[in-house]
Amino acid sequence: MMTDLWIHPAAVLIIGALLLPFVRGPRVIRNLYLLLVPLLAFINVLTMAKGTFGVIQFMDWTLTFGRVDGLSHVFGFIMTLMCLIGTVYGMNAKGIREIFAAWLYVAGSLGVIYCADYIVLFLFWELMAFSSVFLVWFRGRKQSISAGYRYLLVHTFGGLVLLAGLILRYKATGGDLSFGPIGVDSPTLYTYLIMIGFILNAAVPPLHAWLPDAYGEATVAGAVFMCAFTTKTAIYALARGFAGMDILVPLGVIMALYGVVYAVLENDARRLLAYHIISQVGYMVAGVGIGTEMAINGACAHAFAHILYKGLLFMGCGSVLFMTDKSKFSDLGGLYKKMPRTFVYTLIGGLSISAFPLFSGFVSKSMIVAAGFHEHLMWPAFLLTLASAGTFLHTGLKVPYFIWFGKNNCSEETWEKADDPPVNMEIAMAVAAFFCIFIGCYTPFLYNLLPYPVHYHPYTAYHLSESMQILLFTALGFFLFVKKLAPEVVISLDFDWFYRKGSKVFMWFARKPIQSFDNAWSEVYRVAGMVPLMITARFWSWFDWHGIDGVVDGLARVVGYFAEKLRWMQNGQIARYLSFMAGGVFVVLVWMFSSM
Amino acid sequence: MIVQFIDFFRDRMKMTVRLCYGVLALLVIIDIIPGLTGKEHHAHSWVEHYIPGWWSIFGFVACTLIIFVSKWFGHLGIMTREDYYDD
Numbered sequence: 151m152m153t154d155l156w157i158h159p160a161a162v163l164i165i166g167a168l169l170l171p172f173v174r175g176p177r178v179i180r181n182l183y184l185l186l187v188p189l190l191a192f193i194n195v196l197t198m199a200k201g202t203f204g205v206i207q208f209m210d211w212t213l214t215f216g217r218v219d220g221l222s223h224v225f226g227f228i229m230t231l232m233c234l235i236g237t238v239y240g241m242n243a244k245g246i247r248e249i250f251a252a253w254l255y256v257a258g259s260l261g262v263i264y265c266a267d268y269i270v271l272f273l274f275w276e277l278m279a280f281s282s283v284f285l286v287w288f289r290g291r292k293q294s295i296s297a298g299y300r301y302l303l304v305h306t307f308g309g310l311v312l313l314a315g316l317i318l319r320y321k322a323t324g325g326d327l328s329f330g331p332i333g334v335d336s337p338t339l340y341t342y343l344i345m346i347g348f349i350l351n352a353a354v355p356p357l358h359a360w361l362p363d364a365y366g367e368a369t370v371a372g373a374v375f376m377c378a379f380t381t382k383t384a385i386y387a388l389a390r391g392f393a394g395m396d397i398l399v400p401l402g403v404i405m406a407l408y409g410v411v412y413a414v415l416e417n418d419a420r421r422l423l424a425y426h427i428i429s430q431v432g433y434m435v436a437g438v439g440i441g442t443e444m445a446i447n448g449a450c451a452h453a454f455a456h457i458l459y460k461g462l463l464f465m466g467c468g469s470v471l472f473m474t475d476k477s478k479f480s481d482l483g484g485l486y487k488k489m490p491r492t493f494v495y496t497l498i499g500g501l502s503i504s505a506f507p508l509f510s511g512f513v514s515k516s517m518i519v520a521a522g523f524h525e526h527l528m529w530p531a532f533l534l535t536l537a538s539a540g541t542f543l544h545t546g547l548k549v550p551y552f553i554w555f556g557k558n559n560c561s562e563e564t565w566e567k568a569d570d571p572p573v574n575m576e577i578a579m580a581v582a583a584f585f586c587i588f589i590g591c592y593t594p595f596l597y598n599l600l601p602y603p604v605h606y607h608p609y610t611a612y613h614l615s616e617s618m619q620i621l622l623f624t625a626l627g628f629f630l631f632v633k634k635l636a637p638e639v640v641i642s643l644d645f646d647w648f649y650r651k652g653s654k655v656f657m658w659f660a661r662k663p664i665q666s667f668d669n670a671w672s673e674v675y676r677v678a679g680m681v682p683l684m685i686t687a688r689f690w691s692w693f694d695w696h697g698i699d700g701v702v703d704g705l706a707r708v709v710g711y712f713a714e715k716l717r718w719m720q721n722g723q724i725a726r727y728l729s730f731m732a733g734g735v736f737v738v739l740v741w742m743f744s745s746m
Numbered sequence: 747m748i749v750q751f752i753d754f755f756r757d758r759m760k761m762t763v764r765l766c767y768g769v770l771a772l773l774v775i776i777d778i779i780p781g782l783t784g785k786e787h788h789a790h791s792w793v794e795h796y797i798p799g800w801w802s803i804f805g806f807v808a809c810t811l812i813i814f815v816s817k818w819f820g821h822l823g824i825m826t827r828e829d830y831y832d833d
Contacts, residue, residue, distance in 0.1 A: 410812055410816070411812070411815070411816040411819060412816075414812060414813060414816035414817065414820070415816060415817070415819075415820040415824065415825055486748075486749065486752055487749050490748035490749050490752075491748065493748070494748055523790040523791075528790075528791060531790065535804070535808075536804075536808045536811075536812075539804075539805055539808035539809050539812065540808070540809075540812045543809055543812060543813070610784060610788060611782070611783045611784050612783040612784045612785055612787075612788035612789070613788065614783075615773070615776055615777055615783040615785075615801070616801045618773055619773050619774070619777060619799070619801035619802040619804075619805055620801050620802075620804060620805035620808070621805065622766075622769065622770055622773060622805070623770065623773075623801075623802045623803075623804075623805030623806040623809070624805045624806070624808065624809040625766075626766075626770060626805075626806060626809075627805075627806050627809030627810050627813070628809060631809075631810065631813050631814075634813055634814075634817060635813060638825065639828060640820075640825040640826060640827065640828065641825070641826060641827075641828050641830060641831075642820060642824050642825050642826075643823075643824050643825075643826055643830070650831055651831070
């Protein structure tokens with residue numbers, strides 16, 4: 151029986167993580183174990199047959215843990231591959247706790263990807279949030295503790311909205327828990343609630359500010375994991391349930407542009423990359439919104455390519471942070487002589503995300519834009535093309551230029567520390583870089599994994615000409631206005647202002663107006679309340695003493711007098727009462743029988 | 747090796763810049779020559795048909811717009827001091 155043999159890849163990671171603290175001995179043994187667990191999960195996904203597995207009856211519900219089809223396979227494939235790469239990158243992290251949290255986080259993501267009902271989805275959805283927050287906390291800075299709590303609170307809110315949506319759906323459909331196309335043609339309240347739960351994890355503005363907030367503050371290896379899993383699992387969930395939901399097209403376009411604008415302003419390399427996740431996920435959200443087979447293929451392909459090149463970029467900038475303790479452009483610059491290989495890896499990531507021919511983004515992103523043009527969605531398609539100019543501007547040009555070239559802002563200490571990172575980090579970057587180029591050069595590798603048959607050819611002369619013109623003229627603009635883009639030592643306010651400063655406004659409001667109102671009210675209460683109260687109290691005290699007590703005592707005396715009389719009347723005459731009662735009963739009985 | 751490769755171009759900045767301008771010009775020329783890129787079949791809209799070097803203009807204008815609009819937006823008060831949230 152296949153069902154009996156089916157092992158959930160999430161189970162491999164969870165068991166692997168739980169056994170992790172018991173793996174002792176030399177470093178080699180530990181590293182082999184760290185390699186083995188994600189490798190087993192990856193092989194498990196590769197060898198998995200299609201079908202439905204892991205069906206469990208729980209109370210009235212049928213829970214399905216394993217729905218293996220085209221859509222879940224492509225996501226499972228890339229998630230476990232990225233888990234392997236990320237684990238290799240994070241091997242030299244202090245202690246194993248980061249890897250422990252990361253594996254549970256990936257397990258959450260895989261659980262969502264393979265489940266077929268909303269209960270299992272919700273459980274794993276929450277596992278993701280509650281394990282990934284440790285990847286922020288483990289950074290150990292004061293800011294990371296607060297950023298982690300904000301991350302957790304926002305995701306708890308998202309989880310509750312999702313839960314409300316699926317409970318309403320359960321009631322409205324008479325107990326339907328299946329996780330599939332939700333019926334985007336006739337959306338109801340629960341459709342929107344579930345959608346909000348999903349798009350919060352996809353970081354759609356205005357529900358996106360958690361992303362740069364947390365990812366910029368995460369540990370070096372933690373950010374590599376985080377940039378891959380949360381948003382792309384949300385894209386999977388949207389592709390599964392909301393393909394063709396019209397509102398996702400404008401939302402995706404807004405995301406793509408929003409990320410670009412904030413990336414221009416950003417001074418921190420990893421926060422810039424985080425904003426660019428929002429931009430890139432915008433393409434996928436728009437792709438899901440378009441909803442045709444080509445667009446869904448494009449969204450999946452782009453998620454696949456994105457996980458690799460964004461992971462690579464976070465690994466590159468993470469290496470700079472790891473070696474120099476700096477991630478701000480205003481503290482870096484001119485490092486190509488010190489970290490040349492890291493530069494090359496990051497550049498490969500940058501060229502991939504910018505969709506240069508022969509790199510992965512070229513064969514994935516264009517599929518979404520082409521699907522837009524194909525459906526005659528001219529504005530979205532042109533705006534997404536505009537955003538792709540922005541992608542090259544920041545990630546392909548700004549990041550490499552201001553870290554490895556440009557003005558050298560390094561302190562002496564930073565310059566001394568800068569060097570290419572330890573070998574495991576380089577191996578991880580090399581593997582990711584290999585896949586970025588391999589996917590771009592050999593299209594069948596990715597296209598054969600996609601859920602629908604692909605009838606798209608990215609390497610036409612016109613598409614090459616179009617892309618190269620946009621990219622290289624963007625580069626021209628960059629070098630002409632490079633001074634304008636010079637790093638500024640600032641942060642940019644975003645929607646997190648509302649819950650960061652908003653809480654301060656609330657606290658101020660609680661301290662100042664409410665407190666003084668409270669004081670004033672106390673005074674009013676004292677003057678207008680307590681003083682008359684005391685006067686009245688004294689009056690009532692006098693009244694009680696003289697009035698009430700007099701009346702009560704008088705009453706008591708009266709009652710006592712009558713009681714004395716009554717006592718004299720009933721003086722032990724029980725036999726007389728009984729004879730009166732017997733006589734009465736006799737009279738009633740005679741009257742009753744005589745009238746019958 | 748990587749450093750030497752980069753330094754080779756940095757030492758010959760003038761030549762590098764000219765080379766880049768040459769590539770840009772070549773791209774526009776390729777776009778303008780009819781029948782070379784299959785524009786007639788693949789173009790999505792009329793602008794691509796009738797404006798020579800459309801995507802070059804688009805790329806440059808897009809880049810300029812993004813830089814200036816974003817910076818304008820940032821200087822409206824969105825960009826602020828780093829310790830803004832600390833107090």
